Amino acid sequence: MSNSLLLTAALLLTVILLAIPLGRYMHRVYDGQRFWATRALGGVERGIYWLIGTSPAKEMDWKRYALSLLLFNLIGGIFLYLLLLAQGILPLNPLHFPGVPAGSAFNTAVSFLTNTNWQDYSGGSTMSYLSQMLGLTVQNFLSAATGITILLPVIRAFARHETRDLGNFWVDMTRTVLYVLLPLSVLFALILMEQGTVQTLVGEIQVHLIAPFLSQGKTIAEQTLHVGPVASQEAIMMLGNNGGGFFNMNDAHPFENPTGLTNFLETGAMILIPIALIFLFGHMVKAKRTAWGILVAMLIIFIPLTLVSQHYELAGNSLFHSLGVTQANTAGLAGGGNMEGVEDRIGSGASALFATVATATSTGAANTAYDSLIPISGGINLFLMQLGEVVFGGVGSGLASFIAFMIFAVFLGGLMVGRTPEFLGKKIESFEIKMASLSILVMPLLVLIGTAIAVSTTAGRTGVFNPGPHGFSEMLYAVTSPANNNGSAFGGLSSDTRFYNLLTGFCMLFGRYWVYLPLLAMVGSLAEKKKIPVGSGTLATDTPIFVGLTIGVIFLVGALNFFPALALGPIAEQLAPPPAIIHQVTH
């Protein structure tokens, strides 16, 4: 456990130290300042504006901004859908994969468009290299950038007053890709390649096995290794909180995540931009104390849940005790713990950390088989998503949702102590509360109704793989993850069926656009308001009390909505009496 504590502390500290300068850098970029980065890439940036016919001076109101975002996403979605259907006749397909079937292509297009990256297909053996690059990698960039473009108007609504101007979507999109996502991805891809992540256009590698073996009556003397342009996709997949792996087993595959170091960096990459955006918010709104308050609130939720998950994963599976197996973590000899579905070079403690980071953010990547996690650890994955992806959350979208929760907390706090609800100088009125509530409540509705449908239909139940409460957890997970645009899965469930393709596709679309369009409407209204000077009647929003209140609101909403469902799945399973299971095996 001590190594895992050290790892968690080192990870958070490293990322926060990197996120501080990155936040400052992003502030200069979105502010349009002239500095080394804009001097280097400013020509390209202006060239793009000239070609597409826009300029940073042309600002948009919230409706125009939202419409541009939707239009841009729609084009991206259709392009990806068509590319997947047609990949069979397009170049860069060395293994001659046929076009992706329509149901799966629809699900995948929606999935990558909405930054969910739920995968109903098996990565390395379905997608041509052209689809991986020009289809999936592109949406890895653009859906992440879309998340940031959702956040920027939210920030501007507090930074500005008495205006309808919330920024220019095209400019925000261009700057995000050009100055933030691309340079970071290039850097990260280089590190990944150095460590062993593959990056080639060759189709596959044929291996003559060291020791041929018998499998189902046949002698297997060769091994075929799938490779591909992996590092470039892996970098943005983590940095952009996408999480859709190049290969089936995602970040457990040694070609995606070859070493302990890459695992550390990939874990950190998931929270780097989300934390940097908190600092960006602090700079843009000139509310650095509030920004630190947000970060502290997120850490207060994140750290205990992570430690509990790590504790149970390292303790291992109690049912193995009577089988003559040692799960001990012996310094320098073995990581030990719950090793089913865990890679040896990564270990169960670091895997639990990866799992909480991947579900606290909307990444949903996996370096373990989440289906094989100890029930309570799998339940923590579920709970972190069910909090609405606000603890770090998706790049941009997570902080935007967190701000909605803060507005809600301001309203509640104002009611309790009889003060005018105002947040960062903006008066919070009924329209804002309605929109914030809508944004907060859409997701639980999707998850609970969606799970109810899955449980009560044959189509939903037939996909289940594990027996008992775990099977229920699989269905709950399969709806929770898409509705929160996370994308991780309890992989046992067969999700490439018409039922799950439609259900998860629907959840992803609503979970993205119905959550964030109300937020944009809300900030449209906020931006038009006057800035109220801080007075004695103002509820201070940068104090520990307010941080506590916000955490309380997040927990209350999450727990009240989902506790009954969690009780039926992971909680019931965690409490299942082991002797009964052992009895089942031995008889």
Place this chain on the structure above:
Amino acid sequence: MLKSLRTALSLFLLLAATTGLLYPLLMTGIGQVVFPYQANGSVLREHGKIVGSALIGQYFREPQYFWSRPSATSPMPYNGAGSGASNLGPNNPTLIANVAARVKALRAADPSEKGPVPVDLVTSSASGLDPDISIAAAQYQVPRIAKAGGIPETKIQQLVRRYTHYPLLGFIGEPVVNVVKLNLALHEIYQPHAAG
């Protein structure tokens, strides 16, 4: 609206070309020039023939080789064209039965070994392609390999040490032994050397 559509379309095409073609192809170029070994799959060769990747495990079941971790890939274990986990839940009776059977097989391969079996030797990895085992799992197998392969234990211990990888700074990663490299070294010892 029409103007917005044109703007959206042209920006999409520009960014798609940049992030979907220029960027991955540039990285492929750099990878092929600067990191050719890693970018092409960390391939291991014996007499010029590709006999594995240092990163992708292989299935070993003969007593004179170190056994790797169980693999859940189909149709055969360690299928490098796929990857997959068992996805068995921690309370699934099938998982318990599988682990019990694997313990039995290890004990049968070396009845003199009475100690508890390191857990990673009897649980399937996440990728089904795990190239490593823990040091404890390697130690567990050393006596069997010495007997079956007719090599002194000290010699095997030497090899194990050579292919052991310790965590960076003591806490990033886990202590592991690369089974593919280790077994390749054993393979060279077992091979009747060709003339020349």
